[in-house]
Amino acid sequence: MRTCSSLKPMTTLTTVTWYANPSARTWSCPRPADASAFHAGLPGYAPTPLTELPALAAELGAARVFVKDESTRLGLPAFKMLGASWGVHRALRDETTLVAATDGNHGRAVAVMARLRGLHARIFVPDDVHPASIAAIRAEGADVVTVTGTYDAAVERAAADAAAPGALLVQDTAWPGYEDIPRRIVEGYGTLFTELDAQLAALGAEPAGLVAVPVGVGSLAQAAVEHYRSGPTAPSLLAVEPESAACALASLTAGRRVALAPGRTIMHGLNCATLSTLAWPVLRAGLDAAVSVTDDATVRAARDLAALGVPAGPCGAASLAGVRAALTDERRPALAPHPTVVLLSTESVEANPSITA
Numbered sequence: 001m002r003t004c005s006s007l008k009p010m011t012t013l014t015t016v017t018w019y020a021n022p023s024a025r026t027w028s029c030p031r032p033a034d035a036s037a038f039h040a041g042l043p044g045y046a047p048t049p050l051t052e053l054p055a056l057a058a059e060l061g062a063a064r065v066f067v068k069d070e071s072t073r074l075g076l077p078a079f080k081m082l083g084a085s086w087g088v089h090r091a092l093r094d095e096t097t098l099v100a101a102t103d104g105n106h107g108r109a110v111a112v113m114a115r116l117r118g119l120h121a122r123i124f125v126p127d128d129v130h131p132a133s134i135a136a137i138r139a140e141g142a143d144v145v146t147v148t149g150t151y152d153a154a155v156e157r158a159a160a161d162a163a164a165p166g167a168l169l170v171q172d173t174a175w176p177g178y179e180d181i182p183r184r185i186v187e188g189y190g191t192l193f194t195e196l197d198a199q200l201a202a203l204g205a206e207p208a209g210l211v212a213v214p215v216g217v218g219s220l221a222q223a224a225v226e227h228y229r230s231g232p233t234a235p236s237l238l239a240v241e242p243e244s245a246a247c248a249l250a251s252l253t254a255g256r257r258v259a260l261a262p263g264r265t266i267m268h269g270l271n272c273a274t275l276s277t278l279a280w281p282v283l284r285a286g287l288d289a290a291v292s293v294t295d296d297a298t299v300r301a302a303r304d305l306a307a308l309g310v311p312a313g314p315c316g317a318a319s320l321a322g323v324r325a326a327l328t329d330e331r332r333p334a335l336a337p338h339p340t341v342v343l344l345s346t347e348s349v350e351a352n353p354s355i356t357a
């Protein structure tokens with residue numbers, strides 16, 4: 001099976017920290033399927049909070065700043081259940097085992113889906129995943145297999161393992177020949193943006209003008225682009241990645257999907273060397289900007305968010321670090337004025353306790 005990592009790692013890339021596409025906001029695409037009614041029927045469903053942070057509005061020069069706080073989503077400390085639940089719901093036939101690779105959050109969501117459906121789960125993790133994340137996946141009843149190497153290596157192992165009879169691969173990234181379930185997973189993520197629009201309207205706020213999205217393989221950002229480039233409002237969409245794993249930034253800059261050499265970051269869920277093949281054309285056409293941030297910047301952002309009552313983990317706090325870099329660095333081309341800035345805080349500090357106080 002050919003997976004994302006069949007691209008040769010790129011080692012000669014000059015370090016780039018910023019990318020902008022001025023024509024992205026006029027691009028449009030068809031409306032993706034809406035999974036929000038399905039999610040609303042799941043036990044324990046409630047929209048995640050949208051928290052207004054006036055202190056950040058003052059700092060960032062925006063009229064209003066909100067954080068969409070995914071620290072508790074369907075009983076888990078990250079947004080990932082939105083995709084895993086809809087993907088499994090749409091794809092499961094008579095399989096008895098769910099298989100996935102993960103940096104932590106997606107695998108835990110797949111393990112929960114297996115438990116809820118009375119199935120087995122086998123989850124492959126790269127060896128740098130936090131022990132607490134591994135323990136949390138095991139606590140859901142899944143078998144965890146540690147893979148020496150990167151997230152992409154774990155995806156390869158999971159894909160090979162899922163060739164066994166009775167196994168269903170539930171992966172949140174696509175490659176040629178493996179697209180149906182990742183497409184469903186992206187549709188599932190769309191519920192986050194449907195909730196967000198309704199919450200802003202209910203608060204009497206302007207529609208989102210700038211949305212910052214943490215990027216690993218790009219599926220969540222794909223959901224953001226497909227949601228906002230098929231609807232009535234056209235916010236700027238900013239991708240935020242770790243400096244050591246900025247595969248969207250590298251691909252957008254190179255004009256083709258590239259694979260990076262493995263890097264290390266505390267933003268485990270974003271530590272991906274290659275974009276999903278489904279995400280790539282969508283991000284290239286519809287993403288306004290991409291920026292990379294350091295671990296130090298995300299740690300600072302997480303501490304600032306914690307002081308404001310938002311328990312963001314390293315991936316979740318990356319959104320704030322990225323907006324800070326995009327809006328306050330004079331060397332970068334200006335984004336359009338943004339009365340309403342929305343930061344996606346995609347995980348709680350409990351999901352990835354790499355940030356020490």
Ligand SMILES: Cc1ncc(COP(=O)(O)O)c(C=O)c1O
Pocket residue numbers: 078079080103105106172214215216217218219220221269270272315316346347
């Ligand atoms: C907490 C968190 N935020 C963001 C992402 C990035 O999502 P994607 O890989 O779809 O770009 C992930 C992916 O695992 C994640 O776990």
